[in-house]
Amino acid sequence: MKLIKLDAIDSTNDFLKALASHDEPDNFTVVTAETQSKGKGQMGAKWQSESGKNLIMSVLVKDFVFDNQQVFDLTVVVALSVTEVLKSLNIPDISIKWPNDIMSYNKKIGGILIENTFKSDGRILSVVGLGLNVNQTNFENLPNASSLALIVKTQFDKEIFPNLIVEKIKQKIALxxxxxxxxxxxYFDTLFRKGVPMPFKNLENQNFMGIIQGVSSSGKVQILLEDDSVSEFDIKEVQMLY
Known part of the structure; x- marks a missing residue:
């Protein structure tokens, strides 16, 4: 695993995408940073992280996604890899909040953002961005956020995580x-609040009750509605209220 360590960067995902567009970096090349000024979450949300306290990394994945129908497969692989590493470190009550937030109890401790680049020769290069709250303890104005340090009351060596996570990703891709x-x-079994009645909000800002049943192969969440029908929603179409 080639590891590129940076002190400060706008975005590790953007850095790795630019590197892959000009060179031919090795598969599973990893970029980490102590701080990033333009960290990204889903739907353009900003990922905020206290400098030097957390894991900020991106990893290049080649030769796994070959068409649009497989894009969410990589989300499954990465989310399960991260949760398995955390469980091995005895982080309690780990779950995946659809589609790819990492939770402990009902607090968000990490997020995954996968960006795919379609090359002129037909290949698809995937850049997997991961933010994991490790040793940060101040989450002012972020009531739903927490960290490993807060949850288990101990500090971690964040340098151990890139290798542990990438090795899990490699294993799952091979299998x-x-x-x-x-x-x-x-992945289904690990979903946050799966099978539990809970409120959601749709694109029209209307609240409704539903029960998460699962996720489609294309990554849409399947929700059982009050009329006993099951509807599928894309990430931009529904918000979980918890």
Whole structure:
């Protein structure tokens, strides 16, 4: 695993995408930073992180996603890799809030953002961005956020995480063709608030009650509505209220 360590950068995802557009970096090349000024979350949200306290990393994944139908497969692989590493470190009550937030109890401790680049030769290069709250303890104005240090009352060496996570990703990619059904099942089983009645908000800012049933192969959440129908929603179409 090639590791590029940066002190400060606008975005590790942007840095790695630019590197891949000009050179041919090795598969699973990793970029980390102590701080980034333009960290990104889903739907353009800004990912805020206290300098030097947390894991900020991006990893290049080649030769796994070959068409649009497989894009969410990588989300499954990465989310499960992160949750397995955290469980191995005895972080309690780990779950995945659809589509790719990492939770402990009902607090967000991490987020994943995958950006795909379609090359002229037909290849798809994926840049997996991960922010994980490790040793930060101040989350003023972020009531739903927490960190590993707050949850288990101890400080962590954040330098251990890139190798642990990338090795898990490699293992799951190697097993994907024969174990994809199992991985999808594990992803479903790990979903935050799956099977529990809870409120949601739609694009029209209307609140409604529903129960998460699962996720489609294209990554849409499947919600059982009050009329007993099941509807699928894309990430931009529904917000979970918790």
């Amino acid at each position: 994907w063709l024969t174990h994809s059904t199992l991985f999808w099942s594990e």
